[in-house]
Amino acid sequence: MSTRLRKNLHAGLRSAMGMLPQTTRHAIFRRMVDCDPAPDDRLQVRIVDARQDLEACFGLLHDAYVASGFMKPHPSGLRVTPYHALPTTTTIAAFWDGEVVGTMSMIREGVFGFPLQSVFDLSAVRAQPGRVAEISALAVHRKFRASGGKILFPLMKFMYEYCSQYFDTRHLVIAVNPNKIELYESLLFFRRLQAATVENYDFANGAPAVGATLDLHQAPETFRAAYTGREGRKDLHHYFVEQRLPNLKLPERRYFTTNDPVMTPALLDYFFTQRTDCFAQLDPRRLGLLHSIYDSPEYAAVLPPLPYGHQAGSAALRRHPRYSIKCPAVLTLEDRPQALEVVELSQQGFQAHGANDLAMGARGWMKVQLGEGVESTVLAEVVRRVPTAVGHFHGFRVEAPDPAWLRCVRLLETGTTHADLAAERPAGSLPSERRAA
Structure with missing residues (x-):
């Protein structure tokens, strides 16, 4: 089937579905669920921290966003944002036979806030107990997009377990294209942040966007009510809450930290200065905030210098602990x-x-x-x-x-990355303070 014919067919199906009542549409989406409780051993989902894996994620994200009109092509072939530079952002990847075929980033609130807060009001979410994280930068390789969630569901399950158990997060927020919002509403019970669609979302090249949120403390009971009694591959309550997949390689930690930072000085320099001009585009305030959290000499050496008159330690910049x-x-x-x-x-x-x-x-x-x-x-x-x-x-x-x-x-406090903090070590020993990129 040609690409144009497939797009026309999907557009026709969306139009027909749009004529049905919302409850009917959501029921149909839930009946279409197909989550594999025993994924192929060739699949692995984990945090990425190696340069080649991060580059593959950013490249996959770039191609998916360009194809969807969410960004203009970049000479680097990568989509890298300032949020990827923060220790409060975790990027994961789905690997198939060692190749990156899916990626997603989880952004817990840090010195830059959230991408979607520029157009969506988060005051009602922030007023509730618990930390907030934005789910962003989702992409699946085109050869797996028609495979019924073969990559998407394991990515989302990793996200659910990681945010619930490791990331100290209660509330998830998302900004997605209006064509995708009902997937999140019907299957995962996200609730819209506001009724109206934002018609011009700068973070996605001016594409329209809908904001939504999910309370992870309430999610298990919501999933149970919706999915109890459904056969195995359609029971998302069992899949997200009870199922354990050996394909998901969740982090090991020596200490009870709640972040898994991966950006060494070498990685920051490579992705944000050498491969892209991301750091060069930062305004003085954001650049100062980066200096305030990456304040060791090794990191200062790869960050652009602050403009004259701006200081990372000034009263205008609140210092944030790295962990x-x-x-x-x-x-x-x-x-x-x-x-x-x-x-x-x-x-x-x-x-x-x-x-x-x-x-x-x-x-x-x-x-x-x-x-x-x-x-x-x-x-x-x-x-x-x-x-x-x-x-x-x-x-x-x-x-x-x-x-x-x-x-x-x-x-x-020495810029240690998540891999340095991972494994148990002999009492009294210290890992190297920097990993090679």
Whole structure:
């Protein structure tokens, strides 16, 4: 079948479907689900951190976006955005026999915010408890696009498990073409951020876009209600929530970090300066923010210099820790234990969330589980109180960091990439602080 005939057929089917009631359309989409519970061993989905794999992802994304009219061709043949440079962005790839055949990026809120916030109001999502991540940069190789989700569903399952279990994310947001939104609404129960379509979305070359969101805490019960009783390949509740696929290579972590940064100085220089002019296009504010999070000499050497009069450490730029963390802890105050969750970490302090309000100046010993088999005990003092509707956040000063704390902080503050943080190592050993690109 010719490409033109196929496009005309799809357009005709979309037109016919559009005449049906929405509930009927969504029911038809759910009946068309075909998710393979035992994918071919040639398929593997994982985080990409090697230069050649990232280049393949950015190339696949470029070709898909150009073909869809979402970007103009770039001389590099790559689609690289400033968000890909951030440690809060994770790019994954689906490999078939070692070839990249699908890709997707998950962007947790960092110093640049989200791509879609330029045209969609996220205030209602941000007002709810839990972190937000945008799902973006999705592309599947053309030879797999007609294969009934053979690549798409494993990518989405990795996204679901990673965001739920590893990325400390509760709310997903997306901006998609109006032709695709009902796929997300009918199968995954995304809800639109607003009724109207944005007719000109700059991040997609002025194409129209629809914004939507999904609460991952509510998703399991929503999926259960919609899919219980359906046969195996059509039961998306079982597929996303209960099924375990050996094809998905989720990250291994020594510490309970919530990001998996991959950009070494060499990779930043290669993709954002040598292969593209992405860094050269940044305004002074964004460039300053990059300098504020990549502040080691190795990173500073590959970032464009700040214009005269702009400083990464100025009052206008709020410093963001390169890594967040999610660690259970117990603080003992006057012989009374207080359960906490540490969410940010530095050598001399940390931020923690708990059910109880603590007095300013309160001091006690805190025992924190930094990772699997990695425990630290430190003397801490409350120096900041931030009550919220979902509990209390407190800032602490660490008065007596022990060796385990110092070792963890050293790794988290020296630009360590996710591969450096992955495997268990002999006690007291430190990995190399940089990986070769």
